[in-house]
Amino acid sequence: MYDKALPQPNYLSEPKGLKSWLLTTDHKRIGLMYFAAIMGAFILGGIFAMLIRIELISPSKVMMGADAYNQVFTLHGAIMIFLFIIPSIPAALGNLILPLMLGAKDVAFPRLNLCSWYIYVFGALFAVYSMFANAVDTGWTFYTPYSSETGTAVISMALAVFILGFSSIFTGLNFIVTIHKLRAPGLTWYKLPLFVWAIYATGILQVMATPVIGITMVLLVLERVAGIGIFDPAMGGDPVLFQHFFWFYSHPAVYIMILPGMGIISELITAFSRKKIFGYKAIAYSSLAIAFISFLVWGHHMFVSGQSRFAAMIFSFLTFFVAVPSAIKVFNWMATLYKGSISFATPMLYALSFLFLFAIGGLTGVFLGALAVDVHLHDTYFVVAHFHYVMMGGTVVALLGGIHYWWPKVFGRMYSEVWGKVCAALVFIGFNVTFLPQFVMGSQGMPRRYYTYPEQYQAMHLFSTIGSWILGVGFLIMTIYLLHSVFKGRIVGKNPWGALTLEWETTSPPSPHNFEATPEVTHGPYDYDKIVVEPT
């Protein structure tokens, strides 16, 4: 069935020594280093989330006052967005898996790849400095003029965002070129796994949107250091221009976060339905369509910021429009499930959770895109709930599914299936208990970003806080069984799921050079109707 020892040499064992890791240009090792870094950021951001929920358990002060609360929710947002979720799937799983899926020996620019990891760490140091040096309290959106006046450490956090942007750009650039130029013989565009299409669309967004946040952060820093007045109304500047710049990046950025998650879901749904994906081209092109349209919707963050009514109408229409390719994906996944032979392994549980949670997150986004409705819901917990349903219920759940799916490929060992299922259930339940009440509170008018609130919301806040504890327990157990499996897990063969994409044709864990010989691709990634591979 399977060997008793891991195949040697593999990329984890050869070469040895700390230096061989710190100077590696192997995409798999860089992927693992990214994985460690983003998980550190996730824990840090998660601790801030827990602190927020504890403070909100009661309308009176529990452990922090208004100012400390402002700092904590800002740090939660900034860390989760810039240090965790943007690099999460592309930089960690993308680096680990993408070249394997292409049958390539490495990414196109391995040294640039390592460089982008160091840039990430360098940027992260600025963010951590900002945490300890009078933590920034502007919210992760850094709106001017408050951000140019507050006494907190805006400059270091803005520089962190600027530096992290380069890391993101280089990753995106590297992947686009890799997908164009390093595909194995026979691997035509329509034989690419849909994860690759998703990473490609993500790369376009990373490359085209990130420079704009870069220049925006430079302007913000100069506004504070040199008082250039570009965003200062007292000096003839325009604070709304900052919002335009900020959202020109940050709206596409939410698609940088969700598109790779959608890519993972495409892989999971087919692999665990044992069925050819329904509407391959529709899913592939909808990724590109989302990337394109997402550049044209940023104004929906500014319906109440004083932009023209005509512009608001256009942005509202385009916001409805961007929901179409997302819905195309969801319907195609549903159609793939139909009459498939579905198995409920842990990754599939996350994929099904995703379908449910993303549908809610996506639909409530359409509510917020409607002009009149947005005036009522703007800056309430409804927005918070919508965002978390998409970002956590969508991206994080997809990331967890991807982690469980590729775990045996990356480490050559399997985690505990029982605990995997328990945690998938805990995450699903905990997530809904945390965020469902926030839709209700928001629609009743509970504003976001306050450490206190009227008595009437207490029951729902309590409910939400209990949900965060369920989530916390889920993540704690997950950490334990995953770490345990790295050392003690059952050793698996090349292809424990019987999937058809290329990464399953090499050993687990792969050799330092990925494949013994460059693979020739003769079949599509999801030809489950033609080929049956026994799980090993």
Place this chain on the structure above:
Amino acid sequence: MATTSTHSAHPDYLQHHFSDPQQQQEAAKLGMWIFLLTEVLLFGGLFCAYVIYRSWDPQLFINANKELSVPLGALNTIVLITSSVTMALAIRCVQLNKSKQSAAYLIATLAFAAVFLVVKYFEYSHKIHLGQLPGQFYTYTGIEGNNPHIFFSVYFMMTGLHGLHVLGGMGAIGWVLWKTVKRQLHSEYYTPMENVGLYWHLVDMIWIFLFPLLYLIG
């Protein structure tokens, strides 16, 4: 191309993960073009700010623009365009294996870049002397209109960022110059110089937009 790549199976400039030099060159060039796209978007934010503030107060921009020296701006335009020509000639020479000539053209390009920065230095110091500075440092009184410092904020941001790119370009040209002198670049492998050339032309092009928008609107 397939025959030449099998002919020189693994030359030392070919990195291990590429199957042949052509694949390596195509990848490097595509990567460079994507990088140039990010540069355009980086400057795009500033061009956008320019458009907005000029459309808010066109007369102010015309008044303030008269403070810039058209002869110096024109001189710098000619200097940069000439440097693009010498850059292109350097690439042509390395393609023909004329390393010495190529190095000479690269040195000329570096010299033109330096002239550009020296001229810019004189322009900047004149403005600093007069107090025509961005935002809160603006002390000049000779321009009519509200908030004339906005023009100089835009001017210093755009030309400053461009100047940094000239400096970066000089570093990159110095790097390929070193590689040329070491004979690491030749007719079989000249991708680094070609890519630096692409970057240098972009820096030149951005200036060709900056010059009329800042100096010639009066």
